[in-house]
Amino acid sequence: MSTLDLSKLESSPDLLISQGDDKDSLVISMGPQHPSTHGVLRVMLKLDGETVITSESEIGYLHTGIEKQAENLFWQQAVTVVDRADYLAPLSNSLCYVLAVEKLLGIDAQIPVRAQVLRVIFTELTRIASHLVQLGTHAMDLGAQSIFMYAFEMREQILRIMEFVTGARMHQSWFRVGGLALDVPVGFIALLDKFIESFPERLSDMRAILEKNVIIMDRLIGVGRISAADAIAWGLTGPNLRGSGVAYDVRKALPNSGYENYDFDICVHDGGDCYSRFVVRLNEMYQAWRIIKQGRDRFPGGPVVIDDPKIVPPAKTVIQHSMEALIHHFKLVSSGFNVPEGRIYQSVESPRGELGMYVVSAGGNKPWRVRWRPPSFYNLQALGALAPGNLIADLVAIIGSLDPVFGEVDR
Amino acid sequence: MEMSPHQPYITTKLDEFANWARTSAIWPMTMGLACCAIEMMSIVSPRYDTSRFGAEVFRSSPRQSDLMIVSGRVSNKMAPILRQLFDQMPDPKWVISMGACASSGGIFDNYAVLPGVDRILPVDVYVPGCPPSPDAVIFAIMQLRKQIEAGGKAMVLAKNA
Numbered sequence: 001m002s003t004l005d006l007s008k009l010e011s012s013p014d015l016l017i018s019q020g021d022d023k024d025s026l027v028i029s030m031g032p033q034h035p036s037t038h039g040v041l042r043v044m045l046k047l048d049g050e051t052v053i054t055s056e057s058e059i060g061y062l063h064t065g066i067e068k069q070a071e072n073l074f075w076q077q078a079v080t081v082v083d084r085a086d087y088l089a090p091l092s093n094s095l096c097y098v099l100a101v102e103k104l105l106g107i108d109a110q111i112p113v114r115a116q117v118l119r120v121i122f123t124e125l126t127r128i129a130s131h132l133v134q135l136g137t138h139a140m141d142l143g144a145q146s147i148f149m150y151a152f153e154m155r156e157q158i159l160r161i162m163e164f165v166t167g168a169r170m171h172q173s174w175f176r177v178g179g180l181a182l183d184v185p186v187g188f189i190a191l192l193d194k195f196i197e198s199f200p201e202r203l204s205d206m207r208a209i210l211e212k213n214v215i216i217m218d219r220l221i222g223v224g225r226i227s228a229a230d231a232i233a234w235g236l237t238g239p240n241l242r243g244s245g246v247a248y249d250v251r252k253a254l255p256n257s258g259y260e261n262y263d264f265d266i267c268v269h270d271g272g273d274c275y276s277r278f279v280v281r282l283n284e285m286y287q288a289w290r291i292i293k294q295g296r297d298r299f300p301g302g303p304v305v306i307d308d309p310k311i312v313p314p315a316k317t318v319i320q321h322s323m324e325a326l327i328h329h330f331k332l333v334s335s336g337f338n339v340p341e342g343r344i345y346q347s348v349e350s351p352r353g354e355l356g357m358y359v360v361s362a363g364g365n366k367p368w369r370v371r372w373r374p375p376s377f378y379n380l381q382a383l384g385a386l387a388p389g390n391l392i393a394d395l396v397a398i399i400g401s402l403d404p405v406f407g408e409v410d411r
Numbered sequence: 412m413e414m415s416p417h418q419p420y421i422t423t424k425l426d427e428f429a430n431w432a433r434t435s436a437i438w439p440m441t442m443g444l445a446c447c448a449i450e451m452m453s454i455v456s457p458r459y460d461t462s463r464f465g466a467e468v469f470r471s472s473p474r475q476s477d478l479m480i481v482s483g484r485v486s487n488k489m490a491p492i493l494r495q496l497f498d499q500m501p502d503p504k505w506v507i508s509m510g511a512c513a514s515s516g517g518i519f520d521n522y523a524v525l526p527g528v529d530r531i532l533p534v535d536v537y538v539p540g541c542p543p544s545p546d547a548v549i550f551a552i553m554q555l556r557k558q559i560e561a562g563g564k565a566m567v568l569a570k571n572a
Contacts, residue, residue, distance in 0.1 A: 033492065035469075035471045038443075065521040068521055072521075081519070084445075084518075087446035133452075152456035153458065170542055171542070407445050
């Protein structure tokens with residue numbers, strides 16, 4: 001790749017602020033470097049005084065070519081790039097991808113129960129961690145710095161479990177086609193129990209500070225209101241849709257990994273404003289905790305991968321003694337496995353909504369296409385409908401409450 | 412710096428004094444790009460707490476910051492903006508390239524990602540990892556403090572003074 005020509009790098013200053021088409025309006029550019037855009041969003045705002053007339057989002061500042069990159073990796077390797085799209089919930093991404101590939105391979109019914117339970121526990125832990133980041137940064141945007149500290153401290157407890165089990169704090173790549181990369185180490189249950197025990201109290205502390213907080217209520221109630229019909233029409237999913245009173249959750253509607261066996265509620269709030277979305281996320285953390293607790297209680301034994309040497313590499317101890325296992329291992333590492341020709345749409349409930357993947361196989365050892373349906377992308381486009389009429393300070397609250405993650409929006 | 416045993420004063424050079432002062436007041440810019448941004452935010456969280464080293468004051472404007480932490484993959488679309496932000500920072504300024512993507516493009520060897528932010532910015536410290544843990548970022552800030560104290564780019568003051 002050639003080096004960039006630095007002389008062309010100066011962008012035109014008149015793009016940043018200019019007069020609108022009518023005399024009283026002002027067009028300003030918010031972002032892409034702005035602390036409240038949660039990444040690299042650029043919003044072109046047309047203002048009348050401090051009131052937003054129109055808002056137009058410009059995305060693509062974090063375009064990484066993840067979909068294209070996945071096509072150049074073996075089926076198993078693609079999990080790593082898939083993880084890095086929605087970086088607040090890497091395990092939701094890999095769960096979706098892995099489920100799709102397993103269905104294409106026809107092994108989705110063979111996944112061991114232990115692997116499924118662990119997948120559910122870790123996806124829900126990820127959901128709590130992601131909502132905590134959203135809550136912390138959202139509160140910080142509104143001026144409550146200490147909530148950020150509380151939220152990140154709670155998130156560290158989850159990351160400690162992640163690091164202990166998978167070796168990585170953020171991009172675990174722990175879910176693999178056919179099960180999990182490794183079984184949990186000794187001591188995991190004790191760590192999880194500690195978390196399960198301490199979390200509700202800390203969550204209720206957080207709720208006590210925030211839920212009836214006058215400043216939070218003043219800043220969020222009635223701001224960025226969207227009706228249920230509009231929310232569906234704009235394609236919102238996840239907490240943003242449930243904040244408008246629509247009880248749609250992929251975990252209930254199209255359950256995977258045994259989610260149908262867990263007892264949890266769909267959190268709904270019918271205000272349709274930023275406050276509703278905020279309350280839905282608070283409640284969802286509690287429901288995620290309930291799922292984790294149930295997973296902990298049933299925690300079954302047994303293997304964490306399927307018994308198929310053509311897909312899952314054999315254990316190191318076996319490779320040292322068996323020629324056949326060595327050949328299988330060599331084949332898997334050097335050329336991966338082939339997936340029969342076919343196409344499939346798989347969706348999971350990521351912390352941001354319905355994450356979908358349309359995976360196409362041409363029969364080879366690499367995906368032919370991995371098309372995403374990133375929930376943030378669809379949630380963010382509603383900004384154009386939510387922002388007009390609000391003050392420019394409220395725009396910050398609206399963006400925060402939509403919870404976009406730009407790794408996922410731009411891919 | 413020389414301390415006289417019998418007199419109530421110390422003698423030093425202006426440069427050295429300024430560099431000594433700067434080591435404890437590195438203000439990073441609030442600029443999150445991708446995954447690393449979350450770990451960058453973690454360095455101010457209670458468990459890591461960079462305020463111990465005077466580097467917790469994240470400024471949202473490039474005009475008020477000394478340190479740019481390039482936290483994540485830099486797409487070709489973002490590269491000119493990054494350079495513009497760097498140009499807007501007042502001297503002396505430093506750059507930490509955080510993570511594999513910022514340092515070399517990382518696992519994204521494709522049409523969209525800049526293969527290393529050092530193609531457009533003068534990087535002082537590279538931090539490996541995907542993403543690097545907050546400890547690693549704090550270590551990078553400590554390395555930067557050593558560079559600043561030893562002179563480094565703080566010579567700019569001598570030219571302008």
